[in-house]
Amino acid sequence: MTEAITTHDHPPAGIMRWLTATNHKDLGILYMSFGGLMFFIGGAFIMAVRAELLLPGLQLLSPGMYNQLFTLHALIMVFGAIMPFATGLNNYLIPLMIGAPDMALPRVNNWGFWILPFAAVLLLIPFFLQFFGIGSGASAAGWVMHNTSLDLQSGIGMDFAIFTIHLLGLSSLTGAINVVVTVLNMRAPGMTLMKMPLFVWAWLITAFMLILVIPVFSAAATMLLTDRHFGTHFFDAANGGDPILLQHLIWFFGHPEVYIVLLPAWGLIPHILATFSRKPVYGYRAQVYALWAICFLSFLVWSHHMLTSGLPLAAEVYFMYATMAISIPTSVLVFCWLGAIWRGAMTFETPMLFALGFVAHFGMGALTGMILPDVAVNAQYHNSYVIVSHFHYTFFGGGIFGMMAALYYWLPKFTGRMFDEKLGRLHFWLTVIFFNMTFIPQWFAGLDGMPRHIADYALRFSAMNFISSLGAFLLGLSQLLLVYIVVKCVRNGPKATGQVWEGAQGLEFTLPSPPPYHTFETPPLVK
Amino acid sequence: MNETRCDNHYHVPLPSHYPVTINLGLFISLLGFALRINTIASGIVLMLAGIAMILYGTSGWIGKIICEDESGNYHPWEDRSFRIGMAYFILSELAFFGAFLLALMYVRVFALSELASMDAHFTLWPDFKGIWPSGGPKSQAFTPLGAWGLPAVNSILILASAISLIWARKGLLAANRGQMVAGLAIAIVLGVAFLFQQAMEYRHAAELGVTLASGIYGTNLYMLTGVHGVHMLAGIIMLAVLLLRAFHGHFNAENRVGLDMVTWYWNFAVVIPGLLVFIYFYWL
Numbered sequence: 165m166t167e168a169i170t171t172h173d174h175p176p177a178g179i180m181r182w183l184t185a186t187n188h189k190d191l192g193i194l195y196m197s198f199g200g201l202m203f204f205i206g207g208a209f210i211m212a213v214r215a216e217l218l219l220p221g222l223q224l225l226s227p228g229m230y231n232q233l234f235t236l237h238a239l240i241m242v243f244g245a246i247m248p249f250a251t252g253l254n255n256y257l258i259p260l261m262i263g264a265p266d267m268a269l270p271r272v273n274n275w276g277f278w279i280l281p282f283a284a285v286l287l288l289i290p291f292f293l294q295f296f297g298i299g300s301g302a303s304a305a306g307w308v309m310h311n312t313s314l315d316l317q318s319g320i321g322m323d324f325a326i327f328t329i330h331l332l333g334l335s336s337l338t339g340a341i342n343v344v345v346t347v348l349n350m351r352a353p354g355m356t357l358m359k360m361p362l363f364v365w366a367w368l369i370t371a372f373m374l375i376l377v378i379p380v381f382s383a384a385a386t387m388l389l390t391d392r393h394f395g396t397h398f399f400d401a402a403n404g405g406d407p408i409l410l411q412h413l414i415w416f417f418g419h420p421e422v423y424i425v426l427l428p429a430w431g432l433i434p435h436i437l438a439t440f441s442r443k444p445v446y447g448y449r450a451q452v453y454a455l456w457a458i459c460f461l462s463f464l465v466w467s468h469h470m471l472t473s474g475l476p477l478a479a480e481v482y483f484m485y486a487t488m489a490i491s492i493p494t495s496v497l498v499f500c501w502l503g504a505i506w507r508g509a510m511t512f513e514t515p516m517l518f519a520l521g522f523v524a525h526f527g528m529g530a531l532t533g534m535i536l537p538d539v540a541v542n543a544q545y546h547n548s549y550v551i552v553s554h555f556h557y558t559f560f561g562g563g564i565f566g567m568m569a570a571l572y573y574w575l576p577k578f579t580g581r582m583f584d585e586k587l588g589r590l591h592f593w594l595t596v597i598f599f600n601m602t603f604i605p606q607w608f609a610g611l612d613g614m615p616r617h618i619a620d621y622a623l624r625f626s627a628m629n630f631i632s633s634l635g636a637f638l639l640g641l642s643q644l645l646l647v648y649i650v651v652k653c654v655r656n657g658p659k660a661t662g663q664v665w666e667g668a669q670g671l672e673f674t675l676p677s678p679p680p681y682h683t684f685e686t687p688p689l690v691k
Numbered sequence: 692m693n694e695t696r697c698d699n700h701y702h703v704p705l706p707s708h709y710p711v712t713i714n715l716g717l718f719i720s721l722l723g724f725a726l727r728i729n730t731i732a733s734g735i736v737l738m739l740a741g742i743a744m745i746l747y748g749t750s751g752w753i754g755k756i757i758c759e760d761e762s763g764n765y766h767p768w769e770d771r772s773f774r775i776g777m778a779y780f781i782l783s784e785l786a787f788f789g790a791f792l793l794a795l796m797y798v799r800v801f802a803l804s805e806l807a808s809m810d811a812h813f814t815l816w817p818d819f820k821g822i823w824p825s826g827g828p829k830s831q832a833f834t835p836l837g838a839w840g841l842p843a844v845n846s847i848l849i850l851a852s853a854i855s856l857i858w859a860r861k862g863l864l865a866a867n868r869g870q871m872v873a874g875l876a877i878a879i880v881l882g883v884a885f886l887f888q889q890a891m892e893y894r895h896a897a898e899l900g901v902t903l904a905s906g907i908y909g910t911n912l913y914m915l916t917g918v919h920g921v922h923m924l925a926g927i928i929m930l931a932v933l934l935l936r937a938f939h940g941h942f943n944a945e946n947r948v949g950l951d952m953v954t955w956y957w958n959f960a961v962v963i964p965g966l967l968v969f970i971y972f973y974w975l
Contacts, residue, residue: 175706176706180706180708181706183708183711184706184707184708184711185706186703186704186705186706186707187703187706264701265700265701265703266701266703268772268775268776269772269776270703270704271704271707271709271710271752272710272776274707274710274711275710275711275713275714278710278711278714279714279717282714282715282717282718283718285718286718286721286722286725289722298731299729299731320725320729320731323725323728323729324725327721327724327725330721331717331718331721334717337780337783340779341776341779341780341783342776344775344776344779345772345775345776345779348775349768349771349772349775350701350772375779375782375783375786376782376783376786377786378783378786379783379784379786379787379789379790380786380787380789380790382787383787383790383791383794384790387791387794387914390914393728394903395903395904396903396910396913396914397827397830397903397906397907397909397910398794398907398910398914400827400906401802401806401827402815402816402827402828402829403826403827403828403829403830403906403907403910404798404802404803404806404825404826404827404828404830404906404907404908405798405802405827405906405907405910406797406798406801406802406805408802409794409797409798409802412797413790413794682703685700686700
């Protein structure tokens with residue numbers, strides 16, 4: 165009986181500590197480690213894709229294998245790397261930031277995390293089965309199954325992907341409910357909603373979006389499953405259904421999902437900019453309202469992913485303007501970030517570098533996002549490499565840069581040790597250079613007419629793809645430096661103080677580094 | 692907010708192996724299911740083993756919560772967490788139902804008329820009218836189901852079950868345990884009767900030629916009522932647990948979070964979707 169001798173201060177030893185964890189710090193570390201591991205697995209898949217695209221012609225992969233690899237890359241990076249890492253941050257930080265003893269529903273928290281490894285295995289099983297002659301490989305339909313058609317690419321991989329979506333949905337949903345309950349019910353006395361750090365606000369809004377759109381994605385996946393195997397006709401025109409209905413359902417999820425990936429990063433960037441500018445957060449109220457506005461608008465713009473699907477003109481024009489309207493609250497955020505560093509006493513430690521890199525690269529992704537919903541422009545750019553480059557500027561330049569900034573910013577808090585600042589800066593500069601080397605050529609290839617989702621291309625795109633592939637390999641290699649930095653920090657970094665950064669503010673910096681296993685068992689009083 | 696935090700100590704549960712057990716069960720059963728529908732392996736052993744693990748994990752977990760509840764670990768502060776969590780879970784269930792209902796709306800408003808409005812020289816189905824109820828151009832012939840037979844009776848049954856649950860809760864608040872037990876029992880009987888009648892309705896539908904081969908009409912009938920029926924079955928199990936707990940003397944006017952949460956679930960995630968299916972699928 166392990167439970168009989170287990171108490172709060174003595175969690176079970178070894179693997180059982182992690183399998184049965186209910187402590188928000190343990191689960192936060194699990195989430196973040198899982199996200200980090202998936203970041204490298206998803207990266208490995210795309211290295212093979214870029215190797216195929218290094219030169220024109222088919223050298224390494226069959227087109228089917230190519231489609232599987234970019235699909236797995238996308239699913240793993242979005243649902244396996246960025247979202248779990250952001251969830252890990254919220255697990256670790258929200259209770260510390262609002263002065264709560266733990267997340268509100270600790271066992272549900274454990275449930276949500278331990279679905280993820282199973283979901284990842286389920287997604288990858290058909291990929292490996294194909295090497296033993298079973299089935300036709302993993303799903304090859306893109307990151308929200310947007311290239312699904314009922315007859316094409318519908319091997320066993322699609323069924324495994326559908327079940328993976330169900331599992332991931334359960335994980336995200338439980339995590340989101342936990343965040344909402346924690347924020348609404350667990351704040352320390354005096355911590356009013358409008359005193360909460362912006363990271364907490366951003367996660368609360370993210371959780372609202374997850375609770376409303378994840379079930380729609382699960383429903384769409386269920387309809388797809390029953391259409392494929394149990395004789396229903398949701399997406400079958402001859403029997404009164406409509407394939408466009410599937411697009412509507414998955415993009416009704418898929419567009420808010422973009423903001424689900426980005427909002428946590430938008431929430432943590434103001435913390436970092438303020439700390440290293442030695443100024444308070446700029447435009448707190450404006451940022452909270454802007455985040456809500458983006459949440460609201462994100463539900464109303466999904467069809468800008470479908471502008472070439474044959475919608476009525478009135479719908480296309482509506483979705484064009486609605487999408488462009490999102491740039492208003494987004495600009496509020498960007499100008500608040502710039503306001504935060506305006507005339508600040510700035511220093512450029514690694515987290516600050518990544519935060520500034522985030523502002524610059526996300527800015528490029530956002531500006532191109534203003535152009536793409538234009539109906540006439542979209543007719544040309546739809547499914548071209550312009551799109552690939554655009555969403556990598558938002559997801560990598562926004563999401564990943566944001567997560568890196570957060571990792572460097574709070575790593576000393578998590579581990580109690582400082583990382584090697586010189587190596588951190590080197591990692592930043594390598595990432596910036598190779599990221600742009602990878603994706604700037606893709607703008608040009610896309611503008612020149614190169615379509616995405618293809619394993620081979622016309623000779624005129626050779627130069628751009630060659631540069632892009634080289635950049636991708638170097639970008640991948642330079643991320644190994646991150647592993648070295650984190651390992652070195654954990655093993656023998658110099659001790660960190662509780663304050664960690666000179667200008668850091670917030671309840672989490674009033675605690676020692678690392679914080680004790682249980683914190684705020686008696687709520688602090690927030691003035 | 693201070694008055695809800697009895698002694699400023701929130702109950703943080705000890706490590707638990709139930710969640711990870713449920714997840715392993717989910718994984719195994721879905722793996723078996725995926726292998727089965729692709730005829731790679733029978734998968735039945737995996738599915739049964741997985742379901743057994745899910746049942747073990749769920750009952751153990753819920754049992755643990757009930758124990759903690761009855762041994763006085765929970766105060767208004769913890770109860771509030773459960774309530775908020777349940778409210779948002781119900782919101783997500785409504786979004787799930789909403790996706791199916793909006794799919795039905797999309798078919799009725801856009802898809803069928805689009806199919807009918809195509810140029811007669813090009814389409815494969817020049818005589819198709821595209822008026823709901825319709826199974827689409829290629830579906831087999833069927834007679835649409837009427838609203839004022841079994842479906843109407845069933846709607847009255849679930850409305851009555853909602854009222855009976857509210858009555859049961861009133862009984863608890865007035866310390867009238869007999870009324871609470873009776874209200875719960877009546878709601879369970881009404882729920883079971885609903886499911887039984889739904890099975891009758893399926894047989895009736897098959898006689899009228901409405902099967903999954905009747906295109907989008909049959910698809911919507913069986914998916915909407917099927918998804919609703921699964922939620923109702925879950926609701927009946929929850930009510931049965933409540934009834935057992937009531938027999939054991941659980942719940943009182945202060946400590947009633949379990950009863951409140953199941954009542955919300957039943958009224959918002961079972962009754963209201965059932966009524967919406969009646970209104971938008973059968974009636975209008």
